[in-house]
Amino acid sequence: MRDDTLLKALYAWAIRYAILADVAMRDAVSLAGDPNSIPFTPEQAAYFKTRKIVKIASTSRGKTTVYTIATRLPIARRKREALSATFASAFQGENVLLEVVVLKPFKVDQQVQGTYNPVYLHNDRIACGSSLGLGNQRNAGTLTALARHQETSKLLGISCNHVTGGCNTAGVGTPIVVPGILDVSPDNHEITVIGLHDSTGSMSQGLPQVFDIADNCDIAFFELTDQNLLTSMQGQGADAYDTPSNFARIREGMTVKKWGRSTDLTRGEITRIVNEPESIEYNVVSYYGPTSSQVFKGTVYYPQLYEVESIGVEPFSAGGDSGALVVSDHDDAPKIVGILIGGNTSKSYVLPLRSVLKRHQLDLVGGVNI
Known part of the structure; x- marks a missing residue:
């Protein structure tokens, strides 16, 4: 045979x-x-x-x-x-x-790639795609976008739960800093507090056969300390673009792009739309005091994810790009695809944002300090 x-x-x-x-x-x-x-x-x-x-x-x-x-x-x-x-x-x-x-499940931990260009600036303001993290731990991820609450009109910042929410262990009011503490060095010695941790989306462990995973999302929100510090622009230079407010119609084969802390501007292709529970394994330590910490270690299932592969030699994402806003890459204006929650040299996982933002009564906003 x-x-x-x-x-x-x-x-x-x-x-x-x-x-x-x-x-x-x-x-x-x-x-x-x-x-x-x-x-x-x-x-x-x-x-x-x-x-x-x-x-x-x-x-x-x-x-x-x-x-x-x-x-x-x-x-x-x-x-x-x-x-x-x-x-x-x-x-x-x-x-x-x-x-x-x-x-074996896809793994997310606190390992990131070395310091690249941790802070992107537009008109001397911190742009989305920049490095950020919790002020009391040595980590670094990516500033996703700015969002406005539909009822209160409050402007919030967004990133991954495992970046600024400590996987549900960060205390409310913990400072959110740019760049993330991991990126602080003699060459990047200025630290800016841009917000205070406010809340997270659901991120619960449990098998999908016995637990409702519909609301699981790796996302966290923080209040801005001064919105004049930030801009809604993604990245910097000639290839920067403003954060879109409209959603893309997702399909396999769609080309996408993102600005992230570790790999700057990259382009990729949606190679798979995962419409069944997909597992991601986490191993994150959160510090909530000078000598106190808590470990979040386990597997979280998500109801839907997009799998993205790079277009080109370099990977679409690397450690430290978690939180990057992924948008469509077309000749017309980019549209929202989702938030990058993890990646390696072969593939990246993107969490859809439409239902998450609706559940939290938020809209991504552009036009802020551009």
Whole structure:
């Protein structure tokens, strides 16, 4: 049996039993395999009902082809061993093996890339995209945008919860500073308090099968100490642009851009719209006193995310870009896509903002001190 034939058969088998996650359907849609050639029983297929298969792949190890079924959640060891034994027995003599693994979640921590240009200025005011952080801890992220409350008309600042909210552990009133403390150095020795931590969005742990994750969002808000310190412009120089107030119509293949603390202005493409629970693993320490701290460590599921890959050699984002406002990249005016909550050399995750802002009665604003 040819390798590609067996791979197609595994996908077809997963589709038959409705155990393939939506994210894997894109890989399977163009395949036409024979599910009857897969030896697993209906009881064995049921192992994946709540775990969901997110990817099926094959690799060569010498003369042996290893097929890997990656699941969203772990499957008990004895069940994994039973699947592998059944597979090996059915294809005995064909030099094939099966492994069942759990797909490791995307990780967010306080590791950031080295100091680049931590503060962007426009008309001598601090622009969005600049480095910021909590005033009592050594971190750095990105200033997302300015927003106005629909009822009070109060102007607020926005970034990620894990940047300025300490993953729900920062005390109300904690100073928000530019640049983030991690970026303070002899070359960047001026620290500006731009706001005071006010509130966060929901960011709760719990499996989506037993907990309503609909409101989960990695976002925090702070009151401005002096709005004359800031501008709604994103970045600086000839490529700067004002924060948009309208939302883009999202589609796969859409080109996007962002200004961030670590990688400046980058462009990318939305390669996947994740419309099912996606997990991100956090490991963040928040200091709420000179000798007191609290660790937020665990997995948070989000109901929808956009996966973005870079256009070009450099990655779309890096550590320290968390909080960057991602917008559409077209000839006309940019429109809101979402907030960047994490990235690595291969991909970045962007959280949609429309429902989050609506829930908190906020509108992103442009035209501030431009």
